[in-house]
Amino acid sequence: MNPADLGLPVDVPSTALFTDHYELTMLQAALANGTADRRSVFEVFTRRLPEGRRYGVVAGTGRVLDAVENFRFDSAVLEFLRERAVVDMRTLDWLASYRFSGDIWGYPEGEVYFPGSPILRVEGSFAECVLLETVILSILNHDSAIAAAASRMSSAAGDRPLIEMGARRTHELAAVASARAAYVGGFASTSDLAAGFRYGIPTVGTSAHAFTLVHDSERDAFTAQVASLGRGTTLLVDTYDVAEAVRIAVEVAGPDLGAVRIDSGDLLLVAHRVRQQLDELGATSTRIVVTSDLDEYAIASLAAAPVDAYGVGTQLVTGSGHPTCSMVYKLVARATSADPKAALAPVAKKSTGGKTSIGGRKWAARRRDAEGVAEAEVIGVGPVPSALADQQLLTHLVKAGEVVAREPLEAARDRHRAARAGLPLSATQLSRGEAVIPTEYA
16 A cells, blocks of 8 residues: 555645746736747746755655646636636636646656756646646745754764654644655654654654643653553653663663653753663663754764763754755746747846846756765756756656655665765865855856
8 A cells, every 4th residue: 555645635736826826817818818828938947045054855756747637627626716716717617628748847756956956857848737736836945954963963973873753843734745845855753653654764752841741750660651651661760860761661671661851951961861770770781862953063063972862853853953955946948939949049037136147947967076075066058068968957847747766765875874874075064165175057
């Protein structure tokens, strides 16, 4: 059974209204003046990385493909638009049969990106492409921000596993997307069961402080948990006195106790004391899990501590201070007429204040040095130089309206691990800095 085929309340029958009002009013005007059918090329990119970040992470591509497939204007949606007089009847009739029939190219999920990278390229008629702007940006901006934070945290954690625990700190649907993006970025598991069901991500969890508090004593709580979940469970030891709780935990579960969790206090100091106490009690294989508002900096500060796993919530699902990637969706080329054979002409907004963009249908490649380490993100319009032909980054995701590149989430996770490993070592430094490789325009 593939859980994704079953659907959940976290899915919606249609993504058509995950858009802005002006997308439909632009459509109406374009249908009226004959520009709706002009062949067009839109690209998703960001002009800069969030301050201090060395690289970005592409995440949400699989969700974008689902959203495009489900972008349908059913009778209820059309009635809503008619009642609100959002668009005229001619436009409603056009929307009733909407199916994206174009092509989408993009960086594969899990790949890294840099300023100017054409992360996604959407090609088709102006009418069918313009409608997808908001839903595509909504997904990519959110998921890529979470994945970037997750990548930094997993890099700081090294070989120690990370648990995503942010469901209670964000919108209930965003929590599912966040868990997915965190998994792409290197997290090992999630506490969110909806994410586990929808995407097959491993789920974990044992008990909270409430379970200890509802019992007459900590010993009663630990005894009940061990009786129910076995000696391999994780006991939460910071409800009252940590040292006393650790002593009771080992008495109840024995030296085969799976793990203890610490959720407060000076984690560096407490972890060392707990490790020493566990070893003295003979529980040398009992692991230590720490939680408590961790971010990548806190995780890095615990590198020398006897910690075996980290649980991260708030800072992860808010992008560790950068909840969006500031990606934009811009028209970069369009046909000179509605004739299917009309040539594409590059177009770009002229603007001051850092909002300039470059017209033309772009390719992207990552140039590497003799050791295989990335040294530049090269972006161009027109023919790809032969030296870069085998290093191109864009892959075909949708062909003539049909998804052609759906893949398991594990593939995106593995790809990110490899992509990050191919960057200069300074990419994983947490100190502030510019993009780890420059963007060059051919």
